[in-house]
Amino acid sequence: MKKFLLLIFATLVSTGMLWAQQTVTGRVTDASDDSGLPGVNILEKGTTNGTVTDFDGNYTLSVSEGSTLVFSYVGYLTQEIPLGGRSTVDVQMAADVTQLSEVVVVGYGTQDKKEITSAVASVGTEEFNNGNITSPEQLLQGKVAGLSINSPGGDPNSGSTIRLRGLSTFGANAQPLIVIDGVIGASLDNVDPNDIETIDVLKDGSAAAIYGSRGSAGVILVTTKSGAGGSSEPTTSVDFNAFTTVDMVANTIPVLSANEFVAQGGENFGSNTDWVDELTRDAVSYTANLAIGGSNGIGTNYRASVNYRNNEGVAVNTGFERINTRLQLNQAALDNRLRLSVNFSFNELEQDNINNEAFRYAVIYNPTAPIYDDIEAPADGGYFQRNLFDFYNPVALANQQDFHTERRNELLNGRIEYDILDNLTLAVNYGRDMQRGWNGSYWSKFDLQFGAGGDGIARREDYDDLNQILTGTLNFNTELFDNLDMTILLGAETQKRESEGFGVQVRQFLFDDVGWDNLGFSSIRQGVNTDVYSYHSENVLNSAFVRANFNYDNTFFLSASVRGESYSGFGENEKTGYFPAVSAGVELTNLADLGVVSTLKVRASYGVTGQLPPDPYLALPLRGTGQRIDLDGDPLTTDDIYVGSQLNRNSNPTLKWETKSEIDIGVDYGFLDDLITGTIDFYRRDITDLLFPLTVPQGPNPFDPGGAQSIATTTWANIGDLTAGGFEFSMSVNGVNLGPVSWTPTVNFTLYDKTTIENFDVPGAPSLGFDELRIVGSAPGSPGQNNNPIIRNVVGETLGDMYGPVFQGIDENGNYVLSSTDPNEWGIIGNGLPEGEFGFSNTFVWKNWDLNFFLRGAFGHDLYNSYRGFYEPRDAASKTWNSVNTDKADARITGTPTFSSLYVEDATFVRLDNAQIGYILPLTSNVLKSFRVYVAAQNLFTITDYSGIDPEVRYRDSDNDDNTQASLSPGLERRGTYFTTRSFTFGVQIGLK
Amino acid sequence: MKTLYKIFILTIPLMIAAQACQEPEPEVFSDLYNDRVIETDDPTELAILAAGAYSNLAGTWGAHNSLWSMHEISSDEMAITQKGADWEDGGQWIRMHRHEWTPTEESINNGWNYVLGNIANVNNLLKSFGENEILNAELSTLRAMMYYWLIDVYGSVPIIEEDDETTGANVSRQEVFNFIESEVTAALPFLRQEATYATINYYVAQSLLAKLYLNAEVYTGTARWEDAAAAAQEVIDGGAYSLEPDFFANFVEQNQGSSENIFVINYDKDNAQGFNLPQMTLHYLSQETYRLQEQPWNGYSSLEEFYNSFDEDDDRRGSFLVGPQFSASGERLLDISAEANDPDGPPLTFTPEINMLAPNALRQAGARVGKWEFALGSPSSLSNDYPLFRYSDILLTRAEALWRINSGNSEAIDLVNMVRNRAGLDDVTSLNADFLLAERGREMFAEGTRRQDLIRFGEFGGTWWEKPASPEFRQLFPIPQAALDANTLLEQNQGY
Numbered sequence A: 001m002k003k004f005l006l007l008i009f010a011t012l013v014s015t016g017m018l019w020a021q022q023t024v025t026g027r028v029t030d031a032s033d034d035s036g037l038p039g040v041n042i043l044e045k046g047t048t049n050g051t052v053t054d055f056d057g058n059y060t061l062s063v064s065e066g067s068t069l070v071f072s073y074v075g076y077l078t079q080e081i082p083l084g085g086r087s088t089v090d091v092q093m094a095a096d097v098t099q100l101s102e103v104v105v106v107g108y109g110t111q112d113k114k115e116i117t118s119a120v121a122s123v124g125t126e127e128f129n130n131g132n133i134t135s136p137e138q139l140l141q142g143k144v145a146g147l148s149i150n151s152p153g154g155d156p157n158s159g160s161t162i163r164l165r166g167l168s169t170f171g172a173n174a175q176p177l178i179v180i181d182g183v184i185g186a187s188l189d190n191v192d193p194n195d196i197e198t199i200d201v202l203k204d205g206s207a208a209a210i211y212g213s214r215g216s217a218g219v220i221l222v223t224t225k226s227g228a229g230g231s232s233e234p235t236t237s238v239d240f241n242a243f244t245t246v247d248m249v250a251n252t253i254p255v256l257s258a259n260e261f262v263a264q265g266g267e268n269f270g271s272n273t274d275w276v277d278e279l280t281r282d283a284v285s286y287t288a289n290l291a292i293g294g295s296n297g298i299g300t301n302y303r304a305s306v307n308y309r310n311n312e313g314v315a316v317n318t319g320f321e322r323i324n325t326r327l328q329l330n331q332a333a334l335d336n337r338l339r340l341s342v343n344f345s346f347n348e349l350e351q352d353n354i355n356n357e358a359f360r361y362a363v364i365y366n367p368t369a370p371i372y373d374d375i376e377a378p379a380d381g382g383y384f385q386r387n388l389f390d391f392y393n394p395v396a397l398a399n400q401q402d403f404h405t406e407r408r409n410e411l412l413n414g415r416i417e418y419d420i421l422d423n424l425t426l427a428v429n430y431g432r433d434m435q436r437g438w439n440g441s442y443w444s445k446f447d448l449q450f451g452a453g454g455d456g457i458a459r460r461e462d463y464d465d466l467n468q469i470l471t472g473t474l475n476f477n478t479e480l481f482d483n484l485d486m487t488i489l490l491g492a493e494t495q496k497r498e499s500e501g502f503g504v505q506v507r508q509f510l511f512d513d514v515g516w517d518n519l520g521f522s523s524i525r526q527g528v529n530t531d532v533y534s535y536h537s538e539n540v541l542n543s544a545f546v547r548a549n550f551n552y553d554n555t556f557f558l559s560a561s562v563r564g565e566s567y568s569g570f571g572e573n574e575k576t577g578y579f580p581a582v583s584a585g586v587e588l589t590n591l592a593d594l595g596v597v598s599t600l601k602v603r604a605s606y607g608v609t610g611q612l613p614p615d616p617y618l619a620l621p622l623r624g625t626g627q628r629i630d631l632d633g634d635p636l637t638t639d640d641i642y643v644g645s646q647l648n649r650n651s652n653p654t655l656k657w658e659t660k661s662e663i664d665i666g667v668d669y670g671f672l673d674d675l676i677t678g679t680i681d682f683y684r685r686d687i688t689d690l691l692f693p694l695t696v697p698q699g700p701n702p703f704d705p706g707g708a709q710s711i712a713t714t715t716w717a718n719i720g721d722l723t724a725g726g727f728e729f730s731m732s733v734n735g736v737n738l739g740p741v742s743w744t745p746t747v748n749f750t751l752y753d754k755t756t757i758e759n760f761d762v763p764g765a766p767s768l769g770f771d772e773l774r775i776v777g778s779a780p781g782s783p784g785q786n787n788n789p790i791i792r793n794v795v796g797e798t799l800g801d802m803y804g805p806v807f808q809g810i811d812e813n814g815n816y817v818l819s820s821t822d823p824n825e826w827g828i829i830g831n832g833l834p835e836g837e838f839g840f841s842n843t844f845v846w847k848n849w850d851l852n853f854f855l856r857g858a859f860g861h862d863l864y865n866s867y868r869g870f871y872e873p874r875d876a877a878s879k880t881w882n883s884v885n886t887d888k889a890d891a892r893i894t895g896t897p898t899f900s901s902l903y904v905e906d907a908t909f910v911r912l913d914n915a916q917i918g919y920i921l922p923l924t925s926n927v928l929k930s931f932r933v934y935v936a937a938q939n940l941f942t943i944t945d946y947s948g949i950d951p952e953v954r955y956r957d958s959d960n961d962d963n964t965q966a967s968l969s970p971g972l973e974r975r976g977t978y979f980t981t982r983s984f985t986f987g988v989q990i991g992l993k
Numbered sequence B: 001m002k003t004l005y006k007i008f009i010l011t012i013p014l015m016i017a018a019q020a021c022q023e024p025e026p027e028v029f030s031d032l033y034n035d036r037v038i039e040t041d042d043p044t045e046l047a048i049l050a051a052g053a054y055s056n057l058a059g060t061w062g063a064h065n066s067l068w069s070m071h072e073i074s075s076d077e078m079a080i081t082q083k084g085a086d087w088e089d090g091g092q093w094i095r096m097h098r099h100e101w102t103p104t105e106e107s108i109n110n111g112w113n114y115v116l117g118n119i120a121n122v123n124n125l126l127k128s129f130g131e132n133e134i135l136n137a138e139l140s141t142l143r144a145m146m147y148y149w150l151i152d153v154y155g156s157v158p159i160i161e162e163d164d165e166t167t168g169a170n171v172s173r174q175e176v177f178n179f180i181e182s183e184v185t186a187a188l189p190f191l192r193q194e195a196t197y198a199t200i201n202y203y204v205a206q207s208l209l210a211k212l213y214l215n216a217e218v219y220t221g222t223a224r225w226e227d228a229a230a231a232a233q234e235v236i237d238g239g240a241y242s243l244e245p246d247f248f249a250n251f252v253e254q255n256q257g258s259s260e261n262i263f264v265i266n267y268d269k270d271n272a273q274g275f276n277l278p279q280m281t282l283h284y285l286s287q288e289t290y291r292l293q294e295q296p297w298n299g300y301s302s303l304e305e306f307y308n309s310f311d312e313d314d315d316r317r318g319s320f321l322v323g324p325q326f327s328a329s330g331e332r333l334l335d336i337s338a339e340a341n342d343p344d345g346p347p348l349t350f351t352p353e354i355n356m357l358a359p360n361a362l363r364q365a366g367a368r369v370g371k372w373e374f375a376l377g378s379p380s381s382l383s384n385d386y387p388l389f390r391y392s393d394i395l396l397t398r399a400e401a402l403w404r405i406n407s408g409n410s411e412a413i414d415l416v417n418m419v420r421n422r423a424g425l426d427d428v429t430s431l432n433a434d435f436l437l438a439e440r441g442r443e444m445f446a447e448g449t450r451r452q453d454l455i456r457f458g459e460f461g462g463t464w465w466e467k468p469a470s471p472e473f474r475q476l477f478p479i480p481q482a483a484l485d486a487n488t489l490l491e492q493n494q495g496y
Helices: A002-015 A205-214 A258-263 A275-279 A357-364 A394-400 A866-871 A963-967 B002-020 B034-038 B043-055 B067-073 B089-097 B106-129 B133-153 B173-190 B202-214 B216-220 B225-238 B277-281 B286-290 B304-308 B315-319 B391-405 B410-422 B433-444 B450-456 B481-486
Strands: A022-030 A041-044 A050-052 A058-063 A068-072 A079-082 A091-093 A103-106 A109-112 A120-124 A147-150 A161-164 A177-180 A196-202 A219-224 A235-251 A283-295 A300-312 A319-333 A338-353 A401-421 A424-443 A457-481 A484-509 A522-524 A531-552 A556-567 A576-587 A597-611 A622-630 A641-647 A658-671 A676-695 A714-733 A736-738 A741-759 A772-774 A791-794 A801-804 A807-810 A816-818 A827-831 A836-846 A849-859 A862-865 A904-906 A909-920 A928-938 A942-944 A980-992 B078-080 B261-265 B300-302 B386-390
Touching: A041 A058, A050 A058, A079 A091, A103 A120, A103 A196, A103 A219, A177 A205, A196 A205, A205 A219, A205 A531, A205 A556, A205 A576, A205 A597, A205 A658, A275 A357, A275 A394, A357 A394, A357 A866, A394 A401, A424 B002, A457 B002, A484 B002, A531 B002, A622 B034, A622 B043, A641 B043, A827 A862, A862 A866, B034 B106, B043 B106, B043 B133, B067 B078, B067 B089, B067 B106, B067 B133, B067 B450, B078 B089, B089 B106, B106 B133, B106 B481, B133 B173, B133 B202, B173 B202, B173 B216, B202 B216, B202 B225, B202 B261, B202 B386, B202 B391, B216 B450, B225 B391, B261 B391, B277 B300, B300 B304, B386 B391, B391 B410, B391 B433, B410 B433, B433 B450
Parallel strands: A022 A091, A177 A219
Antiparallel strands: A022 A058, A041 A050, A041 A068, A068 A079, A103 A109, A120 A196, A147 A161, A196 A219, A235 A283, A235 A980, A283 A300, A300 A319, A319 A338, A338 A401, A401 A424, A424 A457, A457 A484, A484 A522, A484 A531, A531 A556, A556 A576, A576 A597, A597 A658, A622 A641, A658 A676, A676 A714, A714 A741, A736 A741, A741 A836, A772 A791, A791 A801, A801 A827, A807 A816, A836 A849, A849 A909, A862 A904, A909 A928, A909 A942, A928 A980, B078 B300, B261 B386
């Protein structure tokens, strides 16, 4: 802090001391059209003396005689011009084309963008989303064609669902593999968005194949910011960012007013309560980030950062507080032949959550009920409650149930690189991702929904996960003969994951105050609504890989790789898998003059990737805990009670990885000296050997031919085939001059050929194959709609189709007229997966002002609106629960709520996802590098015909705990959806030298 | 020197490569390998595992959506009415009531999995206890009891024994019958001739035979009335069991002292959970009557006609909960959500009459199952043990068998009167089919025997409230579709 004050003091002093000996004037123009360039930085070399150009590109600066001026502007080549006695210096700035052919991070290294022959997208700082971005994936939302990042609703604690090129798996992990600075499978929780330099997305099979059996869902490579390198002089830079965000409820579900509710026969408790208003608030969040980076000029550079976030949710008692610290240190030695780097981050998170059912009750709870019922004794909070079916005061629910999470992440990555020869580099990398945390839950003695039955119930769960990875690579490059360069990568890797934890749930508390912090205050620790467990698992993945890249005259490119992997979780008959890839491309502009076409690279690739079983023990016949066995049958004598065991699942020695093979044909193009650039990709993917928990009935079955042993009804097996395809398009115009304003539009869109189910065959057990999979958990739910699953996956059809009766009208009694009540006669009435998605970002720069806004949307997807599906009909229950009254509601329906096409809505939407206006204060001094203030807004508006909470695509069913089922049930908006929010952010960014 | 150094450097990747090229073996910490358990020869472990054969029975008989639901809802004892949206559940309980079920019903699949899973468990134990004649006899009889459940519900099923490598084709109902009979008969000499609690003994085996023979005509086409009467007499002669003076002593929370319960599933709210009757039958508000830990589901109730088959003086009428309902502290319960057309209005009142089966049955309608005591503060799972064989059932079994042989048999009348007198009712002087069926109904309500009795008396295909006449093939449930899919050798029952 003292140093910081000194710096500020120095700034003040230095701004007053200028050695003005000569005045230089001039105009800076754009080389392409001679228009004036505003906001160009001009600096007297070797000093801190400088200025920026005005609206027309003119400038005036006092400098020492004989000095050199440095002209710099984002997106343009920096120029150094010695004065040479002149007093007028006009400069033409040329666009920096090399910046567009930047280096792209690929698996185990980087590659020049021009050499890339597979589908890889790279997103840098300037393209990231704006506003209160709390997690790394939000930076990318909508920015990369084919990459869907969804976080429906406004829960500050909910993670995102990430899908690359649609849904391509269900039993296995459907989220792309995350690699942070080379640590494979690290958690995104390790990184604060502020610390990210670039995110690269390996989209196609050939790019991801170097990650073998974990690459099928795509790979996202996160590169964190590092200290300035390469400078021969000592440098230091300090960046400070801070912002405040206000969130407010953007969208909820319209219901009847208290008067309307009573008028339709609702029970009148005499009050008038807006329950949504009572559950929510305008939430205020704070974020601050400080980063210091630098270099000593002789081989050491570093960057250290601290990020603090305190986020409130719009629902009471929700929010989080997080601190992220990160240190990166690089050291070169032996004339830069030996390079060491260490990257360490430590993060701590505290979260508070409520039971999401509070949102449902806030919508449908009786609007004439008061919050408090003063007849009740105050010890229970005094809340109004009635012991009715499915009827809980939402404010009581949010206050009398308490869910808390604390988590610590440590990510350590150490790397040594040594140039054995000039063209042969050895690298050894050790990465270690540790995550520890605990969850506490408490249901008060007075919580009508659950806690009261147990007289206060507390739960605490601790977990400890460790992922260690050791990699050795050899990188060799040579020119085989004239103009033919070859690069060979050889690697070996071993990765071990350990997972441990335990949990306890106890009940019956005299004092309602302590909860999970002292479980000893409970009196009942065994039996119903109590729990004790612990677990410990380990798995090892060993791999070897080789990749060769060829570049002929920067015109023809070829890349081929193969990775072999052995996993401890594969069945004993299937221990090792091989994942090959090949890709090639040709830069046509090097072969012929194509006029305005400045870049035209045509490429094609093929790659095979895999997906691991979701648990390392699925192939084995293991027994978990079973029934309690009481030898004498008398529960009062406890010295003869033991816990038996039961088979978790049938063994499957042929269990192996899921396989995806993908063909991608793409074009990278540029026009007008790459003023306009973009990419087009077509892809086709075939997925086989899907990992799936087959339901196998008791008794003889192909996994237990004798039928004498099996007590398990599940066997994990590789079944079925899927195909999917798509078309991706992106285009950027790198600075269009609209008079004094520079405009950079970027557009991307994806058209999906949605995933089709080819078959659900079971190799080796043909009798277990099936044609249709009804997802039991996709039923609307309680009350009364538990047994009519919405989602069916039918061979030959699209994954995740919704089946149901078609709504045809209303009869004179107010009952539905439906096409059929027989589930076997239902047809497809929707699909939750989108036909396409798009993003459109715009950046405008005018003098020191910058404005950008980003529109994003998805089209052709449906959502089941569960609020309407349960609470729109004015049936008998609408006396108890408030009626949902969207513009689609028809008050004539008085029949029992029944699922039909009436409640499946097209959820196509366009959203102004974020917008930001910034201003760079025209200040320069020898300490202050930049000072920018900005205002940002998120979710300013959404255009959609959907009448639920959030038209965002639902790739997963949020109500289903079974991962496979959840993945197979897209398009269901459940009643527990957190209300969406609109947020406004004010921030400052200060850079110090 | 420099070369040496480079060679040294190069050994690092080689070391990693050496590690990386191994096929890693799974290391297990939290679970046990199957062989570790089923091949154990530790006598202490074995003894406890043998007892575990009984623990695994918990889960279905008193639980929703499995065997018990199939027995009860398909009979004229009980229904699950659809109360608006509540309990619509895809129409499965309406279909079950009207005998329109399909092979894909969840309950039918759950019932199958429950029984076959337990058979597999016993088979595993039999591998270990093959040498021990007494344990072998006990476990074989337990397995035979499960085949008795299967023959009754699914009919023709595969027989899977401990060392069997069978592929699992079904065998005829006659063969299943023969298997049960021979297994139990062979075990009899080794079984303990004394009252044991919740385990197999000689009298449990004889009770099993008595019930098997009683239904032999249904199962095989050949009546075995004499054998049924003889097996029941074995139980009576043994003297190990007797009628409890108080009918409800058999159903209280701590009913392990009952002299009448011959074989029970030994439920315990902590150690053996699964008997969730309060959830299944009670109204949401009944939570306050019994201070239940969880809100009940308001599902099962009895049919009015069945309720009315009980005399007003019949002690056993206490098997139902009817009339006004109160909180534990004596306040009248108010269901403010009561339907407008509910004649009783909000004050919670269980009425025997039910306005309709679906779609808008009144929430308060229907007599509830109150046969088992609901202890104050109960969790969703009860501690009351669930009788599978009860002494009065054996008395009525012998009575019926004797009556079938000779409708004027006086011993049969005496046996029935023993049961009636205990319920506070007067003697009868003659027996007929309708009376016997009704008496069994009153005595055995909610104990999962009604469907079997209706079939034996030829009434199962008849009509009752909200239930049309049903074809004969409905006397058996279908083999679940999932089992057929998994095992192509299985054949579906006729009619499905």
